[in-house]
Amino acid sequence: MNPKVEAMRRVLAEAECIADSSQVQRAIDRVAAEITEVLAERDPLVYVVMKGAVVFAGQILPRLRFPLEVAYLHATRYHDTTAGSRLEWRVEPTAPIEGRPVLVLDDILDEGYTLAAVMQRLRDEGAEDVYLAVLCHKLHERKAYPGMRAHFTGLEIPDRYVFGYGMDYKGYWRNADGIYAVREP
């Protein structure tokens, strides 16, 4: 028996479900409708922030039934840990965005440093408007700037470390079919 695998099974078994898959699906339906209302006629470029956004993007894109293009970037500051540090750009944005509306998709707005930097970078590269959609908004007062919010938010979640639907715990459980809070020590 692989001890890492056993430990990860235990993490899921002991975690608290914050939102089950039907709650998440309803949230994604609502966010897709809100995005459609704003961007359906605007030919947006959708930027997927790897790796966390992979599940959210995979599920919301087919619900956006209008013309758009998709690109990806990878900016990370958690590095398989549960605390953020310096932002590292692993894949820089390269798609031409001058004068174009951009929609950024990510799994979670936690302290917000990652997405503040991503959005600033896209603005600096000349995007006309930069919209942000996140699956989860973590409720606390430690945001990169007071009152920071995405334009489109799926679920508000408590101030706990969560995993599932693209969010990882030490690199694992991005594939969990629900949003789970790690058991407090």
Ligand SMILES: O=P(O)(O)OC[C@H]1O[C@H](OP(=O)(O)OP(=O)(O)O)[C@H](O)[C@@H]1O
């Ligand atoms: O609001 P913040 O406190 O900045 O945290 C949010 C960011 O952290 C996670 O990425 P992570 O650094 O874990 O990289 P990954 O998506 O590659 O796992 C998540 O996908 C967000 O991009």
Ligand code: HPA
């Ligand atoms: O609570 C979290 N879970 C997973 N990834 C994260 N990145 C920032 N916060 C979190």
